Amino acid sequence: MKTVLVNVVTPDGPVYDADVEMVSVKAHSGELGILPGHIPMVAPLEIGAVRLKQGSGTELVAVSGGFIEVRPDKVTILAQTAEKSESIDVTRAQAAKKRAEERLNQKTDEIDFKRAELALRRAINRLDVTK
Numbered sequence: 824m825k826t827v828l829v830n831v832v833t834p835d836g837p838v839y840d841a842d843v844e845m846v847s848v849k850a851h852s853g854e855l856g857i858l859p860g861h862i863p864m865v866a867p868l869e870i871g872a873v874r875l876k877q878g879s880g881t882e883l884v885a886v887s888g889g890f891i892e893v894r895p896d897k898v899t900i901l902a903q904t905a906e907k908s909e910s911i912d913v914t915r916a917q918a919a920k921k922r923a924e925e926r927l928n929q930k931t932d933e934i935d936f937k938r939a940e941l942a943l944r945r946a947i948n949r950l951d952v953t954k
């Protein structure tokens with residue numbers, strides 16, 4: 824079975840480093856499925872899940888945007904934050920979601936609104952990844 828090495832890296836350090844059969848990400852342009860031997864490419868990512876297929880299992884990592892760099896034998900994902908599903912604190916994400924929703928319901932200026940919207944999307948993404 825052909826594999827590609829995937830590294831997920833954040834400013835706090837590496838989060839994932841393994842050989843996988845397929846990696847899927849949510850790029851600005853849509854969902855991208857990358858197999859070993861893919862042509863070189865760089866693409867910006869949305870807040871979303873990275874899906875890593877190994878054998879019969881698929882592991883999920885929540886990322887808050889960033890970039891994917893693809894080479895035939897190696898994929899690097901650089902993100903401001905990234906968490907494997909098992910290291911996500913569900914209670915914390917639920918609290919962050921609630922806070923963001925409350926802020927969105929208040930009369931805030933546009934900058935605060937955008938920030939709350941992004942915080943809400945990060946929280947929902949983390950919760951989705953734990954499901």
Ligand code: ATP
Binds near residue numbers: 835887906915942946
């Ligand atoms: P919060 O308001 O709970 O801090 P946030 O979306 O503002 O959420 P970030 O700024 O995206 O948090 O992340 C800050 C750091 O905390 C990062 O290292 C990120 O991986 C980690 N982190 C954030 N939320 C969670 C969570 N629910 N479970 C585990 N780690 C988390």
